[in-house]
Amino acid sequence: MRISEERERVRDRLAAMSGDFSSARAGFGREDVAEPTVPDWLLESDDDDDEELEPLTPRFQAVPDRWRDMRWSPRRRGALALVIVALVATGIGVFTVWWGSPTMQAVPPLPAAVGVPITASGQPSTSEPPSPPIESSRAAAPVGLVVSVVGLVRNPGLVTLPDGSRVADALTAAGGVNAGADTLSLNLAQKLSDGDQVVVGVVGDSAPKTSSTAAGTGGAPAAPAGGGLINLNTATEAELDTLPGVGPVTASAIAAWRTSNGKFTDVEQLGEVDGIGPARLDKLRPLVSV
Template sequence: MPPSLAGARVDPGRPGALALVAVVLAGALVAGVGVWLDRPTVQPVGGLPEVTAVPGGAATGETDRSAGPGGPAPVAAAPVAAGPLVVSVVGRVARPGLVRVPDGSRVADALDAAGGALPEVDLGALNLARRLGDGEQIAVGVPPAADAAPVLPAPGSEPASGAEPGAAAAPAAPGGKIDLNTATLSDLDALPGVGPVTAKKIIDWRSANGRFSRVEQLREIDGIGERRFAQLQELVRV
């Protein structure tokens, strides 16, 4: 720098100072506008569906967002069908033994499943319209035991008047003994040493031979030896 200019001061004067201030303010204004335009913007959020409580389940909205248009509709659980009834038909029928009939069947349905009664049998003592219960026995043309217990109506059915005396359920003799000629499968299964397999063999023997005449005939059934017979002879009768 020339020596003559050393220490010299520039005086812009009043107009120059105002112009300088205007330039600074304009720069600040431009910077402020840039910062304002670059600020993050908040996007509006759409309204949420109204939540309602569903009895026995989780809360849900007005619409099911998980299922698109045309999605499968909820499928109701199918009712569970009741299993068949197992009934013992003994006496003068075409095919005596155990038969299986649908729940809600009547005595007449069990006779049909056993091949029907023999021609000479009088069915007047049987209430053919009585509703059956699982595990009971129907005696056709066979004189009932003198102390046979009355038939209990099946669950959900009304007591029937004139129910056949030969279809006694769970007959028990004095002293708590089980009658071999009228006992059901569940009655025999409850005896000590007799399981469901042996109980069915006893009923099959009774169906094939008509009825027991002596307790000692239990020895003729496969699976009942002397030791088991000794346990049973004081618990059963004919």
């Protein structure tokens, strides 16, 4: 709708209204009646009614007819409000973009699997894991044998040997045998146990050359053949030889100590005899008397 048509309609309505009120104003003087106030823009002549209007652009044609003649002229407050709204919208957009952006975070390294080898393809190997190493302290724990070597040897007494040692090793640890010692009756290849005794005698001696007196068997020592205690002061060498762990050489050593020092006054004095150590003394204590 053109502007000229709108103006014509307004003028017609005003003319009709002024005609309706003409009778009411007839009795009054013309000076008492004020002329109707008409807006200036209605009184303006429409000089461009006959002029050919420029063709409307497609964008302008898309605007509704009632909005085409409107003018937008914001004041200072309106412009300031629009600027504030634009700034707030910009801030919200920036904050949204910043909040949604990914952040870099350090990831701790994964612990390596213990005992699970990784193949070239990156998959764990299905083979059995290697066995844990044996602690050196356990492997290096000293374990040995304590053996008594008596008789015709250079250094009779207790010797300490490693596990698996034999009679020949015990004789070597005792300094070797003396002249006239009978080594043919000894089984030099026999393995020794902890607490064994090796007796080196003379040729023709029929006494056993080795005897097992290992401690910790849990049983009580064997009793003498007679069933009673053997008196260390009155027993002969043959009677002393019947004691467990006491051979002919040890029996002779007991008799020699008795001759040199007199009678035994205490069983504990057996510990002073060559060839009788603490372990052997513990076994002989319940079998002898003074």
